[in-house]
Amino acid sequence: MDRQKQRELLRLLEEDSRRSAEQIARLMGVSQAEVEEAIAALENEKVIVKYPALINWELVEDHPYVTAMIDVKVTPKRDVGFDEVADRICRFPEVQAVYLMSGASYDLSVVLEGKTMREVAAFVSQKLATMDSVVSTATHFILKRYKHDGIQFEDRDEDRRMVVTP
Structure with missing residues (x-):
């Protein structure tokens, strides 16, 4: 996945980390497998650190x-x-x-x-x-x-x- 698509993926996850890989793939116009691989790589590189809920x-x-x-x-x-x-x-x-x-x-x-x-x-x-x-x-x-x-x-x-x- 190129850097521009990676940034788009990160923005989508930051906006709502509960979206499924399938939903993200549809929003980005890429395959679900590509999204899953990119997320796994970003987690391994510690770019994605955690998926927190924001509590009031x-x-x-x-x-x-x-x-x-x-x-x-x-x-x-x-x-x-x-x-x-x-x-x-x-x-x-x-x-x-x-x-x-x-x-x-x-x-x-x-x-x-x-x-x-x-x-x-x-x-x-x-x-x-x-x-x-x-x-x-x-x-x-x-x-x-x-x-x-x-x-x-x-x-x-x-x-x-x-x-x-x-």
Whole structure:
């Protein structure tokens, strides 16, 4: 499968990973076997990493987690830069994501889940801030998600009333 068809396949999977190989083949105008082979190859190459469902946890009663985004200022190490400290942060099970940032007053952005704000605070003060390369942190708690991975959680009906001005 050529690169353009591969990108089309990846976009279709990203849009809805529950589509069958047969459905994807019809959408792309290729054979089902070609789609299956391409998916297997992309999985083996780790281009396709996982097929997640996107859950709106705010609608799940008694969801026990809070999510925080932590800005981390780091002193990079010679020959490894930010990679070594980022790798250490990634190893904590409560860490959901770690990103190297540009154009910000911090270097790493860490997404963390905890059962309470106190648990997140303990992680930051006892595990993250005590790392040798970490200079400073700033923690932000996510209060509400409006859109994630291109999906808007609330479909609001537009107010179609006519605007009246004095």
